[in-house]
Structures are given as structure tokens and as C-alpha cells.
Amino acid sequence: MLAGMVITLLTGCTGSSGGTADRDGGPPLPNAAMGYGTLRDVRYCEVIPSVDTGGTVTSSVWNTFGHDPCPDSEWSALTEQIVNQQFGSQSAELNGPRHWVFDTVIQPGDQANDPRTYQFARVPGRTFTFGSIETGLLVELQTAAGQPLGDEKPYTVREFPRTAAWTYQAGSSVHELTGPAGTTYVMESYSQQVDPTLSWEQSDTLGDRLTVPPGWSYSSRVLSKDLVLGNGGTAYLVHDDLDNSYQKNTTGAP
Numbered sequence: 001m002l003a004g005m006v007i008t009l010l011t012g013c014t015g016s017s018g019g020t021a022d023r024d025g026g027p028p029l030p031n032a033a034m035g036y037g038t039l040r041d042v043r044y045c046e047v048i049p050s051v052d053t054g055g056t057v058t059s060s061v062w063n064t065f066g067h068d069p070c071p072d073s074e075w076s077a078l079t080e081q082i083v084n085q086q087f088g089s090q091s092a093e094l095n096g097p098r099h100w101v102f103d104t105v106i107q108p109g110d111q112a113n114d115p116r117t118y119q120f121a122r123v124p125g126r127t128f129t130f131g132s133i134e135t136g137l138l139v140e141l142q143t144a145a146g147q148p149l150g151d152e153k154p155y156t157v158r159e160f161p162r163t164a165a166w167t168y169q170a171g172s173s174v175h176e177l178t179g180p181a182g183t184t185y186v187m188e189s190y191s192q193q194v195d196p197t198l199s200w201e202q203s204d205t206l207g208d209r210l211t212v213p214p215g216w217s218y219s220s221r222v223l224s225k226d227l228v229l230g231n232g233g234t235a236y237l238v239h240d241d242l243d244n245s246y247q248k249n250t251t252g253a254p
Contacts, residue, residue, distance in 0.1 A: 038103040040172065041200045045070035045096030047078070047130045049089035058142050062128055062135035070097060070133055078131040086130060098189045098245075099200065102229075103169045154241040155179075155213050157248075162235040166247065168227040173220055175203045177238055177246050180215030185238045185246035186229060194242045211241050227251065 050059040064070040075097065083092035126137035157179070166188060168174050175187040192198050207218035218240075229250055236248035 038169070039100045039105065040103055042100045043070065043097050044100070045075055045094075045098070045133070047083055047128075047133075047135055048093040048095060049083050049087040050091045050093075051087075051089045052145055055145050056142055057145050058140055060140045061138045062130070063138050064096075064133060064135050067127065067134040067136050072097075074132050078133060083130055087128065095193075097192050099192070100189050101175070101187050101200065101203070102166045103172060104167045106165050106167075154239050154243075155216055156238070158237045160235050160237055163233050164235075165228055165230040168223055168229075170223050170225045173204070173222050174227060175206065175220045176218070176249070177212070177240065178217045178219065179238075184249040185236070186227070186249050187244055188247050189245045191243040191245070198242065206242075206244075209242070 045064045047062045048059055049062075050057050075094075078094060080092045080094065083089065083094070128135055128137070155177075166186075168186070177185045177187075179185070187203070190198055190200065190203065204220045207220075210218055212218060227249075229247055238246045238248075240246070
């Protein structure tokens with residue numbers, strides 16, 4: 001599952017931020033400037049086609065953020081076969097719907113100070129419509145044919161290239177996995193792929209549903225000050241058995 005490796009590079013489509021209602025009457029599109037308001041519980045979908053050019057596989061991450069609300073009716077109609085036919089890929093992953101659980105994010109290339117030109121690290125001008133869902137290109141990854149990107153099992157730490165800073169605002173809740181060595185991983189998105197009914201409101205009691213391995217634990221807390229998770233080019237990611245994603249707490253805070 002390629003999506004398990006790349007979903008958290010940066011992505012989204014909305015719930016709590018302002019915007020215009022979507023064409024099916026669902027959640028509004030996100031606020032133009034994500035530095036204002038919050039991304040918490042913002043919905044997004046990703047399409048990840050992979051093209052084998054003879055020894056090298058190029059996987060591209062196309063995200064609905066700022067392009068399309070990814071309504072359930074259109075997302076459920078999209079299939080890997082449709083993606084491959086339209087994109088010319090040999091395989092594809094459909095990653096979503098997912099929802100962010102942080103408040104803001106900044107990555108090189110973002111234009112956070114001007115809502116008129118905010119791009120959220122997209123590749124300018126690179127768009128593609130899968131089925132009837134419009135997306136923007138976030139990143140392209142190249143691997144040798146047959147080479148996996150990493151262990152895809154739940155509760156397995158994966159390294160992934162990323163330079164960004166996630167902010168969880170004071171007074172908000174965070175949900176964390178703690179590994180056997182005491183390392184903490186903060187939830188960055190929850191998934192509705194395994195459980196379509198999963199919601200942000202269930203996060204506090206999510207630990208009752210997870211089957212965590214020995215040495216792992218799940219907990220929730222309310223922040224007394226902002227929590228900023230940054231990295232210098234490498235992120236350490238973990239997924240639970242419901243496919244919710246977590247990033248290593250790099251601040252040294254408990």
C-alpha cells in the first residue's frame with residue numbers, strides 16, 4: 001500500500017475552515033489561507049498512480065486540496081482501473097477520505113502570508129482530473145522497479161523525506177501513540193478507509209478500539225501551549241490498525 005507511505009506529505013479538503021459549499025451540498029472547500037483558522041478535521045483525498053518506465057517506477061501524489069471537495073459519490077465511483085486508463089499508469093492507490101487533526105502547516109514553497117496566492121506546496125499549474133475529481137500534484141517519488149518504499153505493517157516506523165512544520169494550537173487536544181522505547185508519535189490524520197464512520201469526536205476513546213502490540217500505548221491530552229512538530233528533511237511515521245497516521249514528536253516534549 002503505497003498510500004501508507006505518502007499520505008502525510010501534505011494534503012486536504014474541509015470541514016471546519018470557511019469556504020464555499022461544494023457542488024453536492026457537502027463540506028465547504030477550505031479557507032484559501034491555511035495559516036488562518038484551523039485545518040483540524042479538514043477532509044482530503046489522494047490519488048497515487050505509479051508509472052513503470054522500465055526499471056524505474058515514478059509514483060505521483062495528487063491531492064484534492066484547493067481543487068475539489070471529493071464528495072463521497074464521486075470518490076466511491078473512482079477505481080484503480082479508471083485511474084490507470086486515464087493516467088497511463090500500471091497501478092494506483094486511492095488514499096482517502098482522510099481528515100487532518102492539526103491546526104496549521106508550513107512547508108517550503110508555501111505562501112502563508114497572502115491568502116490570494118496561497119499554494120500549500122503544490123506544484124504550480126500541475127493538475128489532473130481523475131474521474132470527475134480534480135487534484136493538484138504534491139510530489140513525485142522514484143524507486144527501482146520492485147523496490148518497496150518501506151514496511152507497511154501497522155505500528156511499524158517508516159522514514160520519509162519531508163521538510164515541514166505542523167502546529168497544534170494551545171487548548172486543542174492531541175492523540176498519541178507511544179512506542180516501546182518511549183518515543184511519542186502525534187496523530188496527524190485519521191482515516192475513514194477502514195472504518196467509514198470514524199470521526200474526530202471518537203479520538204479520545206480511540207484507544208479502546210485499537211489493537212496495539214505489546215509495548216505500545218494510545219493516549220490523549222489537551223495542550224497548555226502550542227505544539228510544533230518540525231523536521232530537518234526526514235519524518236518518522238507510524239500507522240495504527242485503523243490506518244490513522246502519526247508523526248514522531250521531534251520537540252522532545254513528552
